[in-house]
Amino acid sequence: MELEKEVKRISELARIKIEDYNYFVENFLKILNLFKKINELDLENEKPFFYLEHLKTELRKDEDIEFADRELLFLNSPEKKGNFFVAESPIELG
Amino acid sequence: MSEFDVKIGVEIHVQLKTKSKMFCSCKVDLKSEPNRNICPICTGQPGTLPTPNEKAVEYAVIVSRALNSKIPDFLYFSRKNYFYPDLPKGYQITQYGISTGYNGSVPVIKDKEVIYFPIERVNLEEETAKSIYVDGKVFLDYNRCGIPLLEIVTPPVFDFPDILISFLKSLRRTLIYLGVSDCNMEEGEFRVDTNISVNLKGATLDSRVEIKNLNSFSAIKESLEYEIRRQKEAILNNAVVTRETRLWDEVKKETRAMRKKEFVEDYRYFPEPDLPPFEVKKEWLTKELPLLPDYYFRELIKKGADSKEAEIIISSPFLADFTLKVLEKFSFQKVKGWILTEILQYVDDLESLRELPFSFTDFILFLENLEKGLIPRHIGQEIIRISMTEKVNISDLIKDKVEIKSASEVDKVVEEVIRENASVVEKIRAGKVSAISFLIGQTMSKLKGKANPKEVKEIIEKKLNIK
Numbered sequence: 001m002e003l004e005k006e007v008k009r010i011s012e013l014a015r016i017k018i019e020d021y022n023y024f025v026e027n028f029l030k031i032l033n034l035f036k037k038i039n040e041l042d043l044e045n046e047k048p049f050f051y052l053e054h055l056k057t058e059l060r061k062d063e064d065i066e067f068a069d070r071e072l073l074f075l076n077s078p079e080k081k082g083n084f085f086v087a088e089s090p091i092e093l094g
Numbered sequence: 095m096s097e098f099d100v101k102i103g104v105e106i107h108v109q110l111k112t113k114s115k116m117f118c119s120c121k122v123d124l125k126s127e128p129n130r131n132i133c134p135i136c137t138g139q140p141g142t143l144p145t146p147n148e149k150a151v152e153y154a155v156i157v158s159r160a161l162n163s164k165i166p167d168f169l170y171f172s173r174k175n176y177f178y179p180d181l182p183k184g185y186q187i188t189q190y191g192i193s194t195g196y197n198g199s200v201p202v203i204k205d206k207e208v209i210y211f212p213i214e215r216v217n218l219e220e221e222t223a224k225s226i227y228v229d230g231k232v233f234l235d236y237n238r239c240g241i242p243l244l245e246i247v248t249p250p251v252f253d254f255p256d257i258l259i260s261f262l263k264s265l266r267r268t269l270i271y272l273g274v275s276d277c278n279m280e281e282g283e284f285r286v287d288t289n290i291s292v293n294l295k296g297a298t299l300d301s302r303v304e305i306k307n308l309n310s311f312s313a314i315k316e317s318l319e320y321e322i323r324r325q326k327e328a329i330l331n332n333a334v335v336t337r338e339t340r341l342w343d344e345v346k347k348e349t350r351a352m353r354k355k356e357f358v359e360d361y362r363y364f365p366e367p368d369l370p371p372f373e374v375k376k377e378w379l380t381k382e383l384p385l386l387p388d389y390y391f392r393e394l395i396k397k398g399a400d401s402k403e404a405e406i407i408i409s410s411p412f413l414a415d416f417t418l419k420v421l422e423k424f425s426f427q428k429v430k431g432w433i434l435t436e437i438l439q440y441v442d443d444l445e446s447l448r449e450l451p452f453s454f455t456d457f458i459l460f461l462e463n464l465e466k467g468l469i470p471r472h473i474g475q476e477i478i479r480i481s482m483t484e485k486v487n488i489s490d491l492i493k494d495k496v497e498i499k500s501a502s503e504v505d506k507v508v509e510e511v512i513r514e515n516a517s518v519v520e521k522i523r524a525g526k527v528s529a530i531s532f533l534i535g536q537t538m539s540k541l542k543g544k545a546n547p548k549e550v551k552e553i554i555e556k557k558l559n560i561k
Contacts, residue, residue: 009359013360056372057146059148060114060119060147061148062113062147062150063114063119064113064121065119066121067120070129073137076137076139081233082128083128084128084233084234085179085234086231086232087232088230088232089227089232090179
């Protein structure tokens with residue numbers, strides 16, 4: 001029951017519509033059990049990693065460069081008015 | 095004793111003073127026409143990749159150090175997912191899990207002492223676009239979108255709005271001294287979100303209410319006072335205080351509900367896959383930090399300033415430095431009137447004072463002349479007035495106003511004054527010595543103040559054979 005609530009919450013967060021909750025709960029349990037197994041490992045002296053590849057982010061010098069074709073950027077906007085991108089307001093102002 | 099526990103915490107957003115944005119090379123310039131400084135990265139076009147601005151990362155490390163924070167060996171960014179047109183990617187690149195700085199503190203001046211308040215974390219992230227709502231539509235200016243932003247978070251450790259305001263002022267001053275931001279509140283460069291919970295003493299219930307985007311100290315104070323009142327009344331009436339985000343209405347002087355407060359998992363944070371971790375450079379950790387306000391405060395107190403005077407002087411890093419240099423040669427008592435009254439009466443915005451129309455050396459020369467009596471006080475005041483209002487160098491004015499007359503010239507004028515004021519001279523000779531000040535005044539007036547009053551007095555006394 002607790003797990004079903006959890007699955008419901010995660011599906012809301014992920015914006016996923018689930019019809020068969022039992023199926024998900026069953027599979028979710030399998031995943032959780034797998035994590036339980038991983039948790040049995042002694043990882044105390046292991047450094048955490050966040051990325052599979054050993055890549056490093058390169059930083060950029062603080063120099064400003066103008067993007068030449070600004071008009072192109074407006075093409076993905078639902079609407080343009082003057083110099084503004086215009087969209088439907090996501091909030092109602094009271 | 096109050097029957098309530100009040101706990102206030104804050105989240106401060108500070109725009110960093112870099113030339114370009116956080117993850118792209120667009121210029122940071124909020125005075126440009128709307129959407130002048132935009133590119134495919136900061137407008138979230140598909141397929142683009144972010145590259146962090148090294149200066150912004152360095153600034154975040156410098157701030158973390160100045161706030162006595164711990165700094166990890168490496169940093170990485172995370173995605174905070176939320177769907178809103180002010181960040182068209184659908185997420186904000188921020189820090190989560192690892193902060194640039196954590197477990198820091200901010201020194202706050204209270205009376206003559208400096209006390210420390212804790213900082214939970216200093217995160218580096220990107221600013222959102224400016225949104226203007228008109229008739230059900232939102233007009234978006236992405237010039238602001240992507241500007242490097244620091245998020246500084248405290249635990250809920252403040253009991254009263256007043257102490258929080260002192261904390262915020264100290265923090266803001268520290269950031270200005272570090273040169274990482276101008277922290278102009280009206281321009282939104284230093285914005286505050288407060289979170290506040292009021293509970294009956296001993297109760298564990300936590301109904302945290304957040305008040306967002308406060309950009310003046312008065313708004314912060316008034317909104318908190320309102321919210322404390324509102325929550326206390328609700329508790330006394332057995333009403334439920336909802337966990338929510340509220341907005342401060344500056345006109346009605348009240349907070350109003352904006353939305354239900356999100357929980358952290360609503361944002362579905364995860365490490366930013368486009369930006370693998372990177373090391374904190376040694377040079378960022380070892381670079382000498384500028385002297386900070388609490389140092390200047392302590393030094394000024396040592397030199398004889400009271401805490402109110404010291405606080406005024408440290409409002410401007412320039413003035414603090416200038417004053418301490420002056421105090422190497424003169425006592426605080428001798429210069430305080432000149433700095434705090436004569437100079438500062440012509441300064442509208444003390445915090446943005448970056449220079450004076452005269453150098454430190456010129457001001458020392460001015461003070462030396464005053465001390466020797468070569469510049470009468472009223473002429474000194476006039477010199478400062480002209481220098482400050484007309485931006486004229488003080489040394490030119492000293493030359494112009496205080497071209498001291500030679501002894502023979504003074505002698506000639508004294509003769510004239512004695513001749514013209516026979517009745518006063520008679521009174522002095524009859525024993526009313528105090529009337530000599532009238533003759534000194536007359537002489538100084540004829541010489542347009544360009545003489546040393548002490549010398550004038552001596553010449554008159556000699557000529558009248560008194561003393």
